[in-house]
Amino acid sequence: MPLEQTQPVTHALGTAGPAAPPSPAPVPVPLPDHLSADPPTLLTAHGCWYPSADPTGEHVAFICDRAGVPQLWSGPARRPEAHILDGDPDPVTEVSWSPDGRWIAYTSAPGGGEHTRVLVVRPDGTGRQVLAGAEPGSSAHLGCWTRDGAALAVTVAQPSLSGAEHAGAGHLAPDADDAPSTAARTPGTAWSERGGPATLLGPPYVRAAARPLPDPGRVRGGGLAAYLVDPDGAHAPVLLYGEEGAASLRVCDTSADGRLALLRRGPRGRREALVLDTASGRTAFSLHVADGDPWIGRFSADARTLWLRSDTEREFAALLRVRLDGDGRGRDVSVAVERDTSPLDLLNLPDHGRWAVLAWNVHGATELESVRLPPTDPDADAGPVDLGPVHRAVLPHEVVTRVAPLERGGLFAALAGSRRRPGIWELDQGLLPARAGWSARDEDAVPPGRPPVRPVPLRCRARDGLELGGWYYRAPDRDPGRPGPCVIHLHGGPEEQERPVFSPLYHELLGRGLDVFAPDVRGSSGWGRSFVDADLGAGRFAAIDDVADCAAHVVSLGYADPVRLGVMGRSYGGYLTMASLVWHPDLFRAGVAVCGMSDFATFFAGTEPWIAQSATAKYGHPEHDRELLRALSPMSRIDQLRTPVLAVHGEHDTNVPPTESEQFIRAARGRGVPARQLTLRDEGHEFLRADNRKLYRRAAADWLERYLVPHPAP
Incomplete structure (x- = not known):
């Protein structure tokens, strides 16, 4: 996606014309490399999760708590050695390797709190910088990379105006009860400053499509804004979308040519997918999507098909195919794969879009399969989706928490089980699993003499x-x-x-x-x-x-x-x-x-x-x-x-x-x-x-x- 070299421009929701963004554009902040840090004391019993592979599939970045806190690690796919890429004690929550292989993006929580920031680091541990969330009181969340790896989407949250700071003793609270109580606050005091269209027992949640975004200095209820940020710093951040009083916002994908962006927004139970025309800021298509994993779908290589995980008009989330016209508008929506009593938990597709990885939730356990997707034919009549062969995995653990498909075929999966610590496994094209060498062994799950219990x-x-x-x-x-x-x-x-x-x-x-x-x-x-x-x-x-x-x-x-x-x-x-x-x-x-x-x-x-x-x-x-x-x-x-x-x-x-x-x-x-x-x-x-x-x-x-x-x- 081309990046403008001028200041970013925002658009009102569903309207043409500029408006002020609800949050200031993030300013990258360089950090010292951690390479000189003392090596941590490593725990035998540990977990590894959230894998993201480089473009070759030969190296994997992941989260591991072997040093006592979830941190960013990386290692070769088929050898046991691995190393920390960020030695700071701030917990890491998400990881994403850029499609061009030059950067690894991740989200961390300074001090272990709820405000997070988005960072990038080079695979060798150098060049570490905060891309968003460096400002005091601000928060930022990870989005997708553009298909060429030139920019990373981030969501920036306006700092909370509550001003509340919580001092914890760090020990069992003393018996004295002379601390000031907050129970006497007038109910709804802060809420009256937030506004917002969401109600439960009144009218349904409606997106304020025609309301222009307010000046950031007047936003009392908080706002979320999604930017494209260049980690190399050659281009200014580009504002894709902003919303006052938003409950959630994530950029899940961009088309290969940069014309379209897939966003997930809305409160719990009212999530929706938006297809955004990035040039005009116009919403070309929207559809209700399921709660759960925020990575709701991807565009096909030619952006004429959108694959979505959605439970619209059904009890359980399914894989939907949305055929798009040249402007990103939805021509028709059809069900590609569904199950009568099991929701689709996870959906992931490589950039080429020729096959998809599906994780189904069967009463709490996972059934993992890959399906070959049909080629896009924009002139074909609407009808049933003709999928290719289905391959199902035999899993050593009960639950899959993350999948990272590879362009060359196969995938990395984060697996968790009732008697095993979380680990990362590589599955070949036939979905036969092999445990990564840096994941903990099953026998190290619990102390000796205390057998793990299967529920x-x-x-x-x-x-x-x-x-x-x-x-x-x-x-x-x-x-x-x-x-x-x-x-x-x-x-x-x-x-x-x-x-x-x-x-x-x-x-x-x-x-x-x-x-x-x-x-x-x-x-x-x-x-x-x-x-x-x-x-x-x-x-x-x-x-x-x-x-x-x-x-x-x-x-x-x-x-x-x-x-x-x-x-x-x-x-x-x-x-x-x-x-x-x-x-x-x-x-x-x-x-x-x-x-x-x-x-x-x-x-x-x-x-x-x-x-x-x-x-x-x-x-x-x-x-x-x-x-x-x-x-x-x-x-x-x-x-x-x-x-x-x-x-x-x-x-x-x-x-x-x-x-x-x-x-x-x-x-x-x-x-x-x-x-x-x-x-x-x-x-x-x-x-x-x-x-x-x-x-x-x-x-x-x-x-x-x-x-x-x-x-x-x-």
């Missing part, structure tokens, strides 16, 4: 008849006929899904003699759009009841002791944990709430603007649905709390501010309920550092063991 799938029915799924882990020394203590673990999202992947937390609990049941309550993905939407609005009360119904089910099976039940979860699962403790106060004997929301009013007032925009589509609007959100907030029923509770939070979490945990723990202590808080230093919403992750899972296991496992009197 069994469970299905149960909620009180209203909705069928729920999940995975049950039984402590290895448990007598199969004897019920024991059990922890109900609740995933985040709520659109995440419980999948059979290796969990050090679960193995810590199992080693303490605690069973784990990890269910998918309503709102989870993997079971169809209707199941995802079943918790919207007042349906969230039923999701809270699902937790109790899951506990009752494992008790009825004779697995769990009804008087030794615990509940814990992270993010939305942390919210559900707090909610379950106050809605079903006599069911659980202990709880651990991790990064959970305790009051929707203070959550919306304190979270990032783009998080708030996205959250309205799931939970409700903080003004329009204020009474519903108040009724759904655990703080509104804190007088019902009787169960000892531990809260865990990262000090730099700006998705769910630490004050959400603090106010719940403070209120619990005020009622005389045993309650403590663990605040982890240098962590955000995700806990990424090995020492903090160990501290977290041991503190959680200590708390649950104390209240659920009887100990003989001394």
Whole structure:
């Protein structure tokens, strides 16, 4: 794609003519090379994930936590040696090798917080620079490379205006409760400055197509803007698209000639794909797409076909073919590949577009296949897609988390399993797997003497008849006929899904003699759009009841002791944990709430603007649905709390501010309920550092063991 050598020009959404961008263009910042840094102490048990290969397929860049924190590594595909490309302690989250092989782009989180930045480095570790997100308080996210590798797309987020800084003690919170509370903030105060068209119980989400972008100095609600940035610095950044009050924005692909760009935008449950005319800023085509993996599709080599992963007008995401005219407008949409009961999880295509890699979610496990795509024929009549042969892989792990197809054929896949740490495998053109030498061995997954546990799938029915799924882990020394203590673990999202992947937390609990049941309550993905939407609005009360119904089910099976039940979860699962403790106060004997929301009013007032925009589509609007959100907030029923509770939070979490945990723990202590808080230093919403992750899972296991496992009197 040609880059202008002038200042970038932006366009209003769906209109012609210039307008001011919602965020300033990123300014690259060079960084010192890390090559002189002392070599880190390496862990035997480690994970590798998110592979991206060079154009030859002979070298792979990937994320690895062997030095204790997820960092950028690179190594030859078929030899065991590998080296760190960025020695900074900032966790890395995504990786992308440029099509011309000259640069490796990646996203990192300074200090472990939620604000991220996009960097590039040369394959030899030199030339490291921040391309976007270097400004204080700003955030940037990785997009695609142009097909020739001349520019990288990045999304820049306007700095949050909340000004909130969270000071974490880094230890269990003291018993004193004289810290200032945020619960007294006026509900909706910050939201009134954000505006935004998203409502849940009112009109549906509508993109403000004709509204011009405001002056950045007047944007109070935050904005997202997508730029093309030249890593070599020869050309100024080019603004592709901008939106005030946006919930998400990512550039997923550009056509080979640079005329068209594929964008993914919108809040959770309301995502859409946009085909953008890069010259005029006009949206040529749009279509609803599925949640989940943000890399939703790619153009064919001639840009006359767009392949999309979408669940529009269907329960499960499928592979769709969109035929485009010369201006990027959609001529017709047809289903290329679909399954009746399984969603398409991952879609990836090489630049030539002759074949695609498809990862299907089959009740939490993955089925991986490659299909040959038909050549583009713009003059052909619309009709069924005639696909070529299908090759299916025999996988050594249960779940595929990322695929990186190679131009020469074959691919690299990041695999995860219930008894193995995440690793990267190379699959040849027949999809026969071979483990990369720098991935951890399966026998190094857990300490000697503690065998990993394979979970069994469970299905149960909620009180209203909705069928729920999940995975049950039984402590290895448990007598199969004897019920024991059990922890109900609740995933985040709520659109995440419980999948059979290796969990050090679960193995810590199992080693303490605690069973784990990890269910998918309503709102989870993997079971169809209707199941995802079943918790919207007042349906969230039923999701809270699902937790109790899951506990009752494992008790009825004779697995769990009804008087030794615990509940814990992270993010939305942390919210559900707090909610379950106050809605079903006599069911659980202990709880651990991790990064959970305790009051929707203070959550919306304190979270990032783009998080708030996205959250309205799931939970409700903080003004329009204020009474519903108040009724759904655990703080509104804190007088019902009787169960000892531990809260865990990262000090730099700006998705769910630490004050959400603090106010719940403070209120619990005020009622005389045993309650403590663990605040982890240098962590955000995700806990990424090995020492903090160990501290977290041991503190959680200590708390649950104390209240659920009887100990003989001394």
